[in-house]
Amino acid sequence: MFEKYKALTEKEAVSYAHSLPGLFAPDAELLNKEIGDGNLNLVFHIADQKSGKSVILKQALPYARVVGESWPLTLDRSRIEAEALKQAAKRVSSLVPQVYFYDSQLALTAIEDLSDHIILRKGLIAGTRYPQLAEDLSTYLAHTLFYTSDYYLDPQEKKEKVRQFINPEMCKITEDLVFTDPYYNADTNSFNPLIRESVESIWNNNELKREIAHLKEAFMTRTQALLHGDLHTGSIMVKEDSTKVIDPEFAYYGPIGFDVGAIVANLLLSYVSHEAHSLEPDKREAFQKWLLETSEKIWTGFETKFRTLWEKHVKDEIWLTEGYVDDILLQILRDTAGFAGCKMMRRVIGLAPVADLELIEPAEVRAEAETNALLIGQQLILKRKSLHKVSELTDIARQVLGKGLTVK
Amino acid sequence: MFEKYKALTEKEAVSYAHSLPGLFAPDAELLNKEIGDGNLNLVFHIADQKSGKSVILKQALPYARVVGESWPLTLDRSRIEAEALKQAAKRVSSLVPQVYFYDSQLALTAIEDLSDHIILRKGLIAGTRYPQLAEDLSTYLAHTLFYTSDYYLDPQEKKEKVRQFINPEMCKITEDLVFTDPYYNADTNSFNPLIRESVESIWNNNELKREIAHLKEAFMTRTQALLHGDLHTGSIMVKEDSTKVIDPEFAYYGPIGFDVGAIVANLLLSYVSHEAHSLEPDKREAFQKWLLETSEKIWTGFETKFRTLWEKHVKDEIWLTEGYVDDILLQILRDTAGFAGCKMMRRVIGLAPVADLELIEPAEVRAEAETNALLIGQQLILKRKSLHKVSELTDIARQVLGKGLTVK
Numbered sequence: 001m002f003e004k005y006k007a008l009t010e011k012e013a014v015s016y017a018h019s020l021p022g023l024f025a026p027d028a029e030l031l032n033k034e035i036g037d038g039n040l041n042l043v044f045h046i047a048d049q050k051s052g053k054s055v056i057l058k059q060a061l062p063y064a065r066v067v068g069e070s071w072p073l074t075l076d077r078s079r080i081e082a083e084a085l086k087q088a089a090k091r092v093s094s095l096v097p098q099v100y101f102y103d104s105q106l107a108l109t110a111i112e113d114l115s116d117h118i119i120l121r122k123g124l125i126a127g128t129r130y131p132q133l134a135e136d137l138s139t140y141l142a143h144t145l146f147y148t149s150d151y152y153l154d155p156q157e158k159k160e161k162v163r164q165f166i167n168p169e170m171c172k173i174t175e176d177l178v179f180t181d182p183y184y185n186a187d188t189n190s191f192n193p194l195i196r197e198s199v200e201s202i203w204n205n206n207e208l209k210r211e212i213a214h215l216k217e218a219f220m221t222r223t224q225a226l227l228h229g230d231l232h233t234g235s236i237m238v239k240e241d242s243t244k245v246i247d248p249e250f251a252y253y254g255p256i257g258f259d260v261g262a263i264v265a266n267l268l269l270s271y272v273s274h275e276a277h278s279l280e281p282d283k284r285e286a287f288q289k290w291l292l293e294t295s296e297k298i299w300t301g302f303e304t305k306f307r308t309l310w311e312k313h314v315k316d317e318i319w320l321t322e323g324y325v326d327d328i329l330l331q332i333l334r335d336t337a338g339f340a341g342c343k344m345m346r347r348v349i350g351l352a353p354v355a356d357l358e359l360i361e362p363a364e365v366r367a368e369a370e371t372n373a374l375l376i377g378q379q380l381i382l383k384r385k386s387l388h389k390v391s392e393l394t395d396i397a398r399q400v401l402g403k404g405l406t407v408k
Numbered sequence: 409m410f411e412k413y414k415a416l417t418e419k420e421a422v423s424y425a426h427s428l429p430g431l432f433a434p435d436a437e438l439l440n441k442e443i444g445d446g447n448l449n450l451v452f453h454i455a456d457q458k459s460g461k462s463v464i465l466k467q468a469l470p471y472a473r474v475v476g477e478s479w480p481l482t483l484d485r486s487r488i489e490a491e492a493l494k495q496a497a498k499r500v501s502s503l504v505p506q507v508y509f510y511d512s513q514l515a516l517t518a519i520e521d522l523s524d525h526i527i528l529r530k531g532l533i534a535g536t537r538y539p540q541l542a543e544d545l546s547t548y549l550a551h552t553l554f555y556t557s558d559y560y561l562d563p564q565e566k567k568e569k570v571r572q573f574i575n576p577e578m579c580k581i582t583e584d585l586v587f588t589d590p591y592y593n594a595d596t597n598s599f600n601p602l603i604r605e606s607v608e609s610i611w612n613n614n615e616l617k618r619e620i621a622h623l624k625e626a627f628m629t630r631t632q633a634l635l636h637g638d639l640h641t642g643s644i645m646v647k648e649d650s651t652k653v654i655d656p657e658f659a660y661y662g663p664i665g666f667d668v669g670a671i672v673a674n675l676l677l678s679y680v681s682h683e684a685h686s687l688e689p690d691k692r693e694a695f696q697k698w699l700l701e702t703s704e705k706i707w708t709g710f711e712t713k714f715r716t717l718w719e720k721h722v723k724d725e726i727w728l729t730e731g732y733v734d735d736i737l738l739q740i741l742r743d744t745a746g747f748a749g750c751k752m753m754r755r756v757i758g759l760a761p762v763a764d765l766e767l768i769e770p771a772e773v774r775a776e777a778e779t780n781a782l783l784i785g786q787q788l789i790l791k792r793k794s795l796h797k798v799s800e801l802t803d804i805a806r807q808v809l810g811k812g813l814t815v816k
Contacts, residue, residue, distance in 0.1 A: 150628050155583055156576035163574045168564035175563055184725045209729040216726050217736075220558050223629045317592045318624050321617040328625075 136243035138301025257335025265343035341380030544651035546709025556634035665743025749788030
């Protein structure tokens with residue numbers, strides 16, 4: 001249909017959708033909305049007014065939409081995303097959107113319309129609980145990560161996958177915006193002027209930055225499993241009884257704790273933000289409790305499922321040494337804490353804020369939530385090597401908000 | 409000259425060498441010797457009897473020569489080797505053989521003839537000291553490793569190099585023969601029956617195997633720098649005033665300590681072997697002392713040169729945090745000990761023995777040296793996390809041989 005890449009207009013997107021085999025009837029009446037609210041892509045929602053059938057066309061732009069054409073960005077992320085979704089579908093098909101079609105020429109993917117779901121971040125801001133969330137996310141994590149690791153794959157097949165998912169430009173964004181810029185006075189930073197003192201204390205904390213350097217190196221050099229790579233609550237769609245993980249365009253081989261930590265960080269950002277939100281006090285407390293319990297259940301569910309997969313599949317004589325899987329899981333817990341800490345701090349100090357905090361008014365109240373996020377983030381990093389169980393991780397959050405610790 | 413791959417006969421190798429541009433005169437009288445004594449390749453030494461000019465043609469066979477055609481092996485290792493030599497030549501051109509020509513069709517490299525050097529292992533067995541060795545090897549290690557790591561390279565360029573050097577089949581050999589098979593009753597093992605008790609105590613040492621599992625995972629998942637990947641004393645050629653590192657066909661992105669550890673392991677194997685060798689007692693003691701001092705000087709030279717490169721080149725705000733380079737170097741020292749431990753044990757228990765030990769007769773005396781190698785190997789692994797300086801590493805060897813420790 002197109003001989004070379006071009007960003008589709010809304011009209012072209014409709015024609016394109018119409019031409020996809022087996023999707024819409026010849027007489028379909030297609031209505032198109034461009035709904036991309038992310039930072040990087042065009043997203044068209046195309047629905048047939050007659051049959052009710054619909055599809056999402058997601059097209060990568062050759063630059064970062066959030067900044068403009070001055071920040072060029074590889075179209076290869078579209079291939080990475082389509083292939084990562086395919087990988088995930090092999091293991092947890094109900095937890096990712098279906099990919100109907102991938103067009104490498106246009107860097108475009110036709111995927112399942114999830115309009116009956118909402119972005120988890122929005123649900124959490126509204127104080128909505130999702131009873132299925134911990135179960136689904138722990139399954140997603142354990143299965144997508146275990147099955148792409150050396151613990152499961154033939155080592156030669158794994159190395160081919162490492163090659164397939166080398167993703168330099170997207171990783172560079174994370175290396176800069178999560179692991180470097182927030183921790184010194186970088187131009188990309190943007191934070192509430194009221195918290196400058198807290199931010200500067202981070203810039204001056206040598207011990208903290210030394211630990212962040214280790215976490216950055218781990219992100220850059222540990223090919224433990226195929227990660228989603230950007231697993232915040234804006235990359236998860238939910239409804240009461242369904243969870244879908246979307247947008248794996250940052251996928252690459254990295255440390256497992258980076259994905260787990262992304263979820264935990266964003267639940268903890270929600271946790272601190274609700275201290276300031278307008279929910280009634282009782283409802284607020286209960287919701288915050290649910291957030292921490294959900295974080296814990298995601299970890300314990302992940303751990304249990306990972307162990308089950310380990311026991312079923314690991315054949316290597318050395319991997320099978322008693323205690324080794326315990327060491328790995330403990331390392332992942334500590335990595336989770338460390339990466340979660342970076343991800344919390346970068347959302348307060350760095351280029352890409354989160355709505356959970358941004359929506360808090362006035363600025364003084366927002367500053368309090370932001371300061372709490374920074375405190376929790378720092379503690380997660382500095383205390384991670386002494387953690388032994390997930391309740392010690394969530395206790396760091398409880399403690400900063402003065403909520404009393406888990407009974408041990 | 410050849411349209412598809414074929415293993416060259418000696419006669420074909422001569423014609424091939426003659427046809428290389430700019431090497432031999434039209435009337436050259438070429439004499440060819442096949443000198444491959446390694447496990448994997450054909451190696452032709454081709455010299456012009458008139459001019460004295462010579463060249464080495466190294467051709468990969470599509471199987472492991474040591475086992476035969478039943479063990480197929482990728483010809484791609486020939487590309488890896490040529491490209492790794494080119495990488496190293498950019499930084500330490502005097503420490504690697506010059507590559508004249510690479511023929512991807514034939515999986516053949518034409519390289520500088522180093523017949524005036526001898527294999528370091530042979531020199532060490534004869535008790536020869538090489539005054540330049542520590543200086544040269546520490547330079548080789550610091551420069552080849554630092555300049556291919558994320559500490560130096562643009563992160564995107566580094567990821568492209570990771571892709572370029574993905575080397576699944578060669579890594580698989582190491583994964584099996586260094587990190588797995590020696591530690592259980594595998595078919596590939598082959599050891600002196602007199603040391604069965606020591607070997608079985610390793611097979612039954614859960615704590616040890618758990619640590620080896622971590623080292624194996626580090627080998628498989630940490631893309632810290634472009635390694636040589638097989639840096640034993642058979643991959644190093646020497647003469648009085650020259651050192652050349654050859655044969656990087658196992659090159660891939662892995663943990664820096666694996667290369668440093670390979671050298672240390674082989675110096676320590678020489679150290680234990682000389683306890684049994686026929687040198688006069690005085691000469692023996694002095695040579696053993698030189699071996700440990702050389703190990704220490706390789707480390708301290710590596711550390712000093714790595715720091716110099718770090719100070720000169722590292723620009724990343726987070727890498728520059730005070731103390732971070734100390735952490736990295738300490739981690740490399742501990743990795744060095746751990747990997748050296750595995751490499752010592754595998755040479756005693758596993759498929760590929762070393763001449764240093766193999767040449768010891770009678771079997772009872774050999775068994776003593778082998779047992780010492782196993783003891784040192786185990787201690788290096790189990791004590792590595794408490795090491796702070798290289799003399800503590802070499803003290804492990806001194807202690808096992810009852811030689812008294814370094815004065816601290």
